[in-house]
Amino acid sequence: QVLLVESGGGLAQAGASLRLSCKPSGGAFTEDNLGWFRRAPGKAREFVADIAWSTNTTYYAESVKGRFFISKDNTKNTVYLQMNSLKPEDTAVYYCAPVIPGSIIVPVTFQWGQGTQVTVSS
DSSP states (O other), X not given: OOOEEEEOOEEEETTOOEEEEEEESSSOOOOSEEEEEEEOTTSOOEEXXXXXXXXXXXXXXXXXXXXXXXXXXXXXXXEEEEEOSOOGGGXXXXXXXXXXXXXXXXXXXXXXXXXXXXXXEO
């Protein structure tokens, strides 16, 4: 199984922007859909957005719709999450993962990476 590596997190003020990146640690993406998830302190991991590799169809959680944008660059083998108008409640560790098409479910066999920390100050 290909491991996914997230990067691009950091500290930002409310209203600022950050862009996260996700790349496979070796080889290329083999999944049909790639998604971003996040886990805030004391909360369960939640779905943020996903993109279909072949059609570029995207889907977003209501909490980020209109502020976050998922995209991919096939030539760089990278999936991005552009996060605009950040809010303190966006503070979380962000992860990328494959998503079963037509759902927001991650295969149970997937090994989560380290994620990248995003901290938004008010």
